Amino acid sequence: MSKVRVLVGTRKGAFILTSDGKREKWDVSGPLFTGWEIYHFKGSSADPNRLYASQTSGWFGQVIQRSDDGGKTWHQPGTPPGESTQTPDGQPKGESNKFVYDASPETGKPLTTHQFYDGTQHPWEFKRVWHLEPSLKDPNTVYAGVEDAAIFRSTDGGVSWHELSGLRGHGTGPKWQPGAGGMCLHTIILDPSNPQRIWIAISAAGAFRTDDGGKSWKPINRGLKSQYIPDPNAEVGHCVHHIAMNPSRPGVLFMQKHWDVMRSDDAGENWREVSGNLPTDFGFVIDVHTHEPETIYVVPIKSDGEHFVHEGKLRVYRSRSGGNEWEPLTKGLPQSNCYVNVLRDAMAVDTLDKCGVYFGTTGGQVYASADAGDSWNPIVRDLPAVLSVEVQTLS
Amino acid sequence: MIRVVLPPHLRTLAHVTGDVELEVDSPVTLRSVLDALETRYPMLRGTIRDHDTLQRRAFLRYFACEQDLSHEPPDTHLPDAVVRGAEPFIVLGAIAGG
Numbered sequence: 001m002s003k004v005r006v007l008v009g010t011r012k013g014a015f016i017l018t019s020d021g022k023r024e025k026w027d028v029s030g031p032l033f034t035g036w037e038i039y040h041f042k043g044s045s046a047d048p049n050r051l052y053a054s055q056t057s058g059w060f061g062q063v064i065q066r067s068d069d070g071g072k073t074w075h076q077p078g079t080p081p082g083e084s085t086q087t088p089d090g091q092p093k094g095e096s097n098k099f100v101y102d103a104s105p106e107t108g109k110p111l112t113t114h115q116f117y118d119g120t121q122h123p124w125e126f127k128r129v130w131h132l133e134p135s136l137k138d139p140n141t142v143y144a145g146v147e148d149a150a151i152f153r154s155t156d157g158g159v160s161w162h163e164l165s166g167l168r169g170h171g172t173g174p175k176w177q178p179g180a181g182g183m184c185l186h187t188i189i190l191d192p193s194n195p196q197r198i199w200i201a202i203s204a205a206g207a208f209r210t211d212d213g214g215k216s217w218k219p220i221n222r223g224l225k226s227q228y229i230p231d232p233n234a235e236v237g238h239c240v241h242h243i244a245m246n247p248s249r250p251g252v253l254f255m256q257k258h259w260d261v262m263r264s265d266d267a268g269e270n271w272r273e274v275s276g277n278l279p280t281d282f283g284f285v286i287d288v289h290t291h292e293p294e295t296i297y298v299v300p301i302k303s304d305g306e307h308f309v310h311e312g313k314l315r316v317y318r319s320r321s322g323g324n325e326w327e328p329l330t331k332g333l334p335q336s337n338c339y340v341n342v343l344r345d346a347m348a349v350d351t352l353d354k355c356g357v358y359f360g361t362t363g364g365q366v367y368a369s370a371d372a373g374d375s376w377n378p379i380v381r382d383l384p385a386v387l388s389v390e391v392q393t394l395s
Numbered sequence: 396m397i398r399v400v401l402p403p404h405l406r407t408l409a410h411v412t413g414d415v416e417l418e419v420d421s422p423v424t425l426r427s428v429l430d431a432l433e434t435r436y437p438m439l440r441g442t443i444r445d446h447d448t449l450q451r452r453a454f455l456r457y458f459a460c461e462q463d464l465s466h467e468p469p470d471t472h473l474p475d476a477v478v479r480g481a482e483p484f485i486v487l488g489a490i491a492g493g
Contacts, residue, residue, distance in 0.1 A: 035404060059454040059488045060404055060442040076408070076438045097441045 003394040004350050005070070006358055007051065008366055009038030012384035014053055015366075016071050019379075023356055023370040026379045032074065033065060040131045040345055043392045047139035052158060054129035054144070062128055064096040064158045077158040096158050099126045099146055102165035114148065115177040124148045124168070131345060133188035137195070145185035149176060149202040153214065164214035167200070172219060172236040176205035179239050179258075186344055187243050191250045199253065199268060204239035207255070209268050220268030224257060242344040244286045246293035254296050254323070256286040256344075261298055263323050274323020279310045285347040289372060290355045294322040297357060297373060299342040307362075308339035316359070318373050332376035333367065340365070345388040352393055360386025397428055397473075398483040402455075405443070405486070409436040414483060423478045425457060426469035443486060458485040 002021040008014060013031030032038075036055045044050040049070040055063040066077045078096040101124050103112075116122035127147040135141035140157040150168055152161040176183060184203055191197035196213045199220075206221040224238045239258035246252065255262040255271065259282050262271040275281035280300045289295035298317050302310045309315065313335045315328040340361035350356035357373050360366045364383040367376045399415040406412065417431045426449070433440045444451055449469065451457065456465040460474045460482050476482035 034407075057404065059402070059452065060408075061452060062441065063408065063438075078437055078440075095437070095440055095446065098446045100447065 002352055004352070004356060005043070005048075005392040005394060006348070006366065006368070006379070007041040007043060007071075007388075007390045007392070008360055008383065008386060009041040009053070009345075009388035010360075010364070010384040010386050011037050014038040014041050015380070015383060017366065017379050019368075021352055023350075023352075023368055024377075026368075028380055029071075031384075032071075033063075036060075036063070037128075038387060039128060040388045040390075042132050042134060042388075042390045044134035044139040044142075046135065046137050048392050048394055050134065050139040050157075052132045052134060052142055054132055056128040062097045062099065062126070064129070064132075066096075066158050077156075095160065099129070099144070099150075099152055099161050100163070101126065101150060101168070102163040104165075114173050114183060115175060117178065121174060124150070127182060130184045130186045131188055133190060136190050136192055143188050143190075143198070145188050145200060147182045147184040148178075149183045149185040149205060151185055151188065151198075151200055151214065164210075166210070166215050167208060167217045170208075170217050170219075172205070175236050176202065177237065179203035187240070189243060189245050189253075192247045193250050197250070197267075199243060199245070201240040201243050201255075203241065204258075205236045206238040207240050207243060207268055220264075221271070222269065223264075223271035223273075224262065225260070225273075226258065241284045242286050244288045244296070246288040246290070249293045252293065252322075254286050254288060256283050256298055258282065258304060261286065261323060274319070276319070276324035276326055278317055278326050283342075284344040285342050285359065287347045287349055287357070289357075290349050290351045291353075292320070292355075292372075295320045295372070296323065297347065298326075299347070299359065301341060307341045309341070312336055312338050314338045314340065314361070316357070316373055316376075329369075329373045329376070331374065332369075332378075338363075343387055345390075346386050348389050348391040350391045350393045356391065358389050358391055360389045362386065396480045397423060397431070397477060398480055399428065399432055400483045400485045401439075402486060402488040404488070405439060408438050408442065411436075416480075421478075423473045424470050425464060425467060425473065428473065428484055454489045456487045456489050458487055459483070 006017040013034045015030035019026045033055045039054045041053040051067040053065040065074045067074045113121035129144045131145040133143040144152040187201035189199040201207045208217045210217045241256045243255045251267045253264045261275045264271045283301045314333040317326040319326045340363035347359040355372045357369045362385040366379045369376045397417045419431045459477045
């Protein structure tokens with residue numbers, strides 16, 4: 001019988017929630033990495049026992065954790081204790097938490113500054129890893145989206161990281177600026193039909209795509225409108241919160257922008273708004289049903305000044321028409337006095353026949369639906385604030 | 396033998412439970428102690444000092460013999476009591492919040 005493993009990153013550690021395919025009874029284990037912020041925690045689809053976690057702290061910086069046995073044991077995939085950190089010829093060995101921006105002229109035109117909050121130019125400074133995206137084919141290859149915004153790749157299981165510097169080097173970097181949460185690259189989507197194509201999103205720069213495996217990138221923000229940008233045709237500067245794609249239709253993308261829910265039917269070349277009858281179109285998460293590529297989910301948030309659900313009711317909204325027409329899903333969710341948020345990486349879907357949907361809140365609840373959102377049950381209620389939710393469907 | 400006291404989160408990363416003891420050649424300085432610490436425990440690289448600039452992370456402090464050494468140059472000699480092992484060199488997570 002199939003099993004599901006839900007990987008939860010929180011402000012104070014990580015948790016692993018497991019159940020059989022019925023998704024009724026859950027085993028909760030954790031916390032792992034106690035006291036640290038786990039911005040993202042994801043498994044490889046090529047090897048479900050290979051898990052990666054981004055462990056971060058304002059005091060101690062960035063740590064990458066890896067498990068090769070489905071989360072039973074963990075290690076930092078760098079130099080083992082007691083072993084020299086240099087190669088015999090004196091070169092430094094890879095270090096799993098070393099993210100150094102590429103400044104070499106040979107590999108692009110890396111930029112040194114972006115726009116800061118006060119409008120001045122500010123140098124790129126690494127702060128943390130927001131998102132880890134394992135390769136679809138190779139468990140040792142994994143991408144990292146970081147703050148300040150850039151994308152890195154490891155091909156040795158997280159031991160060493162190298163920037164795909166064409167993203168920062170393509171020319172618009174001085175117009176990128178941090179959102180309230182920092183200037184983060186938070187979304188990485190790999191195209192299952194084309195290994196050379198990757199989409200990423202940055203707050204607040206927008207969405208970008210590479211068609212050559214990360215060497216060169218182009219902004220794909222045509223159709224996005226942002227009130228705070230005077231130019232209605234601005235190529236970059238948009239605060240994209242998250243993008244989701246159904247693997248069976250790689251050209252169709254759904255976006256939760258700061259305000260506005262958007263879709264693209266041409267791999268991001270053009271976007272159109274599909275907010276329709278949502279009570280508010282501000283939000284962070286968006287996801288797509290595994291088996292119904294026109295069924296999408298969002299959690300409307302009241303406003304950019306009030307980061308909690310609208311009217312004190314926790315409602316997932318589902319559209320079965322690819323947007324515009326939305327229905328609230330409330331069964332099993334609190335419908336009064338609820339003031340939580342659902343952050344951008346905190347929703348996931350499994351691949352079981354009846355699609356399971358999962359999300360976590362800043363109030364520490366993780367909810368599961370085993371019927372595509374018709375009804376919900378809390379798996380746990382009192383975790384630290386949830387930063388990310390991912391799910392693995394295991395045979 | 397130099398004794399180093401780490402904050403609890405770094406002890407967890409290094410898989411140690413108490414003080415760390417290090418052999419450090421003379422002269423014993425801030426830099427040489429931290430170099431020795433990171434050589435013995437490579438998983439701590441980047442968590443105390445920046446990988447490249449070796450600057451102290453902003454929310455960490457260095458103390459020894461009731462002196463705050465956080466702003467001293469890296470080649471500052473540590474007090475004799477630390478060199479003798481009578482007093483520890485302390486890496487402290489600064490208290491923040493409220």
